[in-house]
Amino acid sequence: MALSGLHRIAGQARAAAATTFHGVDAATQAPLEPGYPEATPEEIHAAVREATCAFEVLAASSGETRAALLEAIAREIEVLGDALLARAHAETGLPLARLTGERGRTCAQLRLFAQVAREGSWVDARIDPALPQRQPLPRPDLRRMLQPIGPVAVFGASNFPLAFSVAGGDTASALATGNPVVVKAHPAHPGTSELVADAVVRAVASVGLPAGTFALLHGREPRTGLALVRHPDICAVGFTGSHGAGRALFDAAAARPRPIPVFAEMSSLNPVFVLDGALGARSQAIAEGLKQSFTLGVGQFCTKPGLVIGVASPAWDAFAARLGELARAVPAGVMLHAGIARAFAEATADLRDVEWLSKGPAAVARVSAARFLDDPALHREIFGPFTLLVTVPDAAGLERFARALDGQLTATVHGDPGDLGGPATAGLFHVLAQRAGRIVLNGFPTGVEVAPAMQHGGPYPSTTDSRFTSVGTAALARFVRPVSYQDFPDGLRPAALQDANPLGLMRLVNGAPTRAAVGAA
């Protein structure tokens, strides 16, 4: 379990460059051994070249093989035991209990995606058998299925060192559908990344897939990530992080001679609308729940509620005061790294003309809707334990305010039955559905289920592609493309498209879903 301070390319630990950076203990800012190198252009090329060779094998592999790989990764991560948690705790400052939960979620996600890969119906097989007698022209036999897109670049996220990093949702989605992965480790947790990478390398070897199926590269310079995205054989990108970094990768991918898709999950205010009836009935409970939600993980969640909207009233003033009081009583937390702590301190210090309800440890401020709408600086996500209350003048102002919002991962409404029945609320929900990927009623947006019905992704700038999700089984749809086979004899068809349905898939035959063989009564 000793850390080498090296990349992993084709299963080998190597590095051409000398050490240039260290992980840092988040609590003490002391450097952690070993040092890590910046990936060179040659190393990036080597990792992608190996991935491209592995793709030939991986694309032709069975769902069973891919499932075995994902399950082996989960097992190997568990085998890392407390050493993994200890290193992640040191590098990120996240509490051990949280990291234990995140490891559980990471492994559960790998096993869920293994089930989906094994079952196989994700290929969305569609079969339109030939109609040789059709007039004026016969219809050919057409059969279509999803196939892997090619080597995927995955960028580890600072705030989920396990669930959205080396073996997180992006990697699991890509591998489940037959794509090799080149991970750029987040430089704030290189040791955690190296441990997990070794688990993946062992898992790849254990199922007999080519070593090029997975690579880990270190680096903290923007040019390193950009070079990976610009490599001509990289076919898609998964990223979770800041708007600035995500947009830079998106722009680089779009400017390539051959543009590629980028799934960047970036920034979101996750607005919470508190309606009058709910405020009257359970102001205290909402304030308590909101405090929990916006300070969870020291406010370093992409779904942190950063904006809370209510109608001007004495009850709203009391709610604001209570939230400020709760925020002042929150214990101070350790942030993920010094850069995030500094950015948080600067962003809150820069806020002008706001009413401060708490300046810390968790921060709460309040402005009028008019002031918010006038000042684009207030629309920026502040990553950390901060939320901004916005007062609208009347109930009609809620929907008007919602219309002015940018794209969001989530939007939340707290309302009682008396609030919710009318046309005003229907209008609010309608507007929110156009601006957010997930709408939560009487709950809080932190906490993202890994489930078929999860949508974690919304209109820009919350993500670069609102048509996809980065959490839940639908996340697999990001790294695939359809291919149709016309007039192939059964023996030459991929198994998923053969008449007898040997894989037992749910398929669309003549437009109707069925698991039956083609031609069966």
Added chain:
Amino acid sequence: MALSGLHRIAGQARAAAATTFHGVDAATQAPLEPGYPEATPEEIHAAVREATCAFEVLAASSGETRAALLEAIAREIEVLGDALLARAHAETGLPLARLTGERGRTCAQLRLFAQVAREGSWVDARIDPALPQRQPLPRPDLRRMLQPIGPVAVFGASNFPLAFSVAGGDTASALATGNPVVVKAHPAHPGTSELVADAVVRAVASVGLPAGTFALLHGREPRTGLALVRHPDICAVGFTGSHGAGRALFDAAAARPRPIPVFAEMSSLNPVFVLDGALGARSQAIAEGLKQSFTLGVGQFCTKPGLVIGVASPAWDAFAARLGELARAVPAGVMLHAGIARAFAEATADLRDVEWLSKGPAAVARVSAARFLDDPALHREIFGPFTLLVTVPDAAGLERFARALDGQLTATVHGDPGDLGGPATAGLFHVLAQRAGRIVLNGFPTGVEVAPAMQHGGPYPSTTDSRFTSVGTAALARFVRPVSYQDFPDGLRPAALQDANPLGLMRLVNGAPTRAAVGAA
């Protein structure tokens, strides 16, 4: 049925600018009345603003309403009768029989998409009911469905004045899923576009949807199309045309403050591999079929086979000679417009160091694989009746050549049972599946079925987004995005997500497809 020479904005015929261009008789080059204006920035803004207002209504409309709209459009197009065909014939030079077929296809496509909209399961409803007893945390109720993305800009294609223009596949896909459409008419057939636009305007009014649901703008300057794509309220783009124009729109969309998806179907060589056994058994039939395919519509199909690959042999030489002979006997055709005719003449005249098998009316040339791979100029699509034969030295050269190909809409293999069984052919199919959206066996790529299993779209540069199709019912997936609803009471859920399944949709409940109500045994 008189043509006004005006745009259609919110159902009104209007234009601020004076006439700047005319349609032209493709056969005689004589200008056709009336003249047409270039859309001004104000007109573009007005069309998009009306679309944005209409979106509120359209997004909330039922599948039945959208189906009624699409069916009304088909009826109104049929009501236009011979006047539509005559104008399209004059503007494009396409024969009346072809245009009659294309009209049939356009109306059939509208009616098929109406069926899909009415049936409703395209929303991909996914339901994960709450698990209140789950440990360590209860699972919330999560329900996810696809929703329209917002106003779509559609660019009419020159080569399909009906099926890929004002009321073509892009418009039908967008309307079926609840998105308003602003069409930029192709300047080579403004009169045809105006006639069809009037049909759409009448259909919109007949079903009681807002007039902003549809607009038609004229223009021939690149800046006009770019201004439409850059409008902040346009949410997606559909385009069929040249690589240069498609890439310019893609780049403009990616550079927006809020990037939007662009579905540009651009250029493809549609390679055809002729294996030795097939050549020995039916050389004459393949040559005849290929001639038909590459000269169909004067070679102005996006699926025209522009590259034919065979192994050096006397039989291949004889095939080449025969194809040249057939090409010389093809009657000369009228091309879509003078610009395309000029580009075709120049591109064929520019070819250097090729063996000419026919210089016209249909053109066939031949080069070695080594020569082809050395000269990027030979990799460019030549739009029109031209195909390039490529000789590879041996059977292993077929797969090697396939690996060097760019992304393609289609790839075709002609092979007899003796050719197809072995590992060499398996490798070829595998490589082609990574480079093309549709693989045709023993057929020809022209002829694109409108069916659930059709994939019309491949890796770049054939399209800007290989994950989607522009033909077939899956084309609807381009203009939608998922939204999850968490912990909504049944009465506040969209009908598609309600427990009782009042719309009778096929849904994914707890990960399993069913039409049953939630909670039903």
